[in-house]
Amino acid sequence: MMNFIAILFVDYLVYGPWRDPEGFNFPLSIQFPDYARMGFLTGQASYEGLIMLIIFAALVYAIMQYTTVGFEFRVVGESPEVARHSGISYAKTLLLGGLISGGLAGVAGFTVVSGLIGRLRPRASPGYGYTAIIVAFLATLNPWLIIPAGIFFGGLLVAGDVIQSTLDLPFAAVQIFQSVIFLFIIMGEFAKRYRIVIRFR
Structure with a gap:
């Protein structure tokens, strides 16, 4: 529910007070200045994003x-x-x-908006939050394993763009692949927790 509230609030901002007056009436904020963009310190947004990932993984683990x-x-979880x-x-x-995880999700959203897009716009995330659920399951809720799992799924998303341009396949093919991975994770957890016993009378 809070997801939809946040989405509608961003829509209100980019359609209203934060809309770029020189943006030809498109629902976009003004372009972020260089000092507000990721990559301002190192020159590469991906480097700073990776550093932030390691720092927050260590913090959550601690x-x-x-x-x-x-x-x-x-x-409470168990x-x-x-x-x-x-x-x-x-x-x-x-x-x-919920507050801590929401804050971490906000940091992730900041890296997308500030590092990749450079301005605020509606639907800036094509479902990264739901992909993060699969990443968390793949990492077995281990903060350190989140790093390779996240990089793996990030590679899948980038591969989706290549697949669309070279193999003429829809982006849904990548989503299907993600769903298959999630299905196998669930099946693996089921196999770990339960044992199927066949009894013959």
């Missing part, structure tokens, strides 16, 4: 492994009932987790 808040996150009986506030932990 929080989850070495702090009380991280312990509460793990307990068993809400155990968390309640242990005196951990389920609602408070859920809200705090």
Whole structure:
């Protein structure tokens, strides 16, 4: 639900007060100045994005492994009932987790808008948030494994552009491939948790 609120709020900004007066009435903000763009320090937005990824992965790992808040996150995630009986506030932990994850998603959105596009526009993300769910599952919720998993799926998205131009295939082919990967991840988790027993009478 909050996704749609954020999307509509961005639409309000780019169709309203933040619209570029010289943008021929397109719903775009003004071009960001160089100092507000990623790559201003190193000259390459991808370098700075990778540095930010490593920093935030280390930060999340430290929080989850070495702090009380991280312990509460793990307990609530594994068993809400155990968390309640242990005196951990389920609602408070859920809200705090949502705020932190939303902040991290905002940082990711900043890298897209500031590093790739250079201005604010509607629907700047073609579904990166949903791709991130698959990345998290592929990384088994390990912050360090998020890095190679994210790079892998980033390569898939870039490959989608190449596929469209060279093989004349729709971008949906990449989305199907992502879905197949997600399906196999779910099947693997099912196989780890459950055992199929066939009994003959």
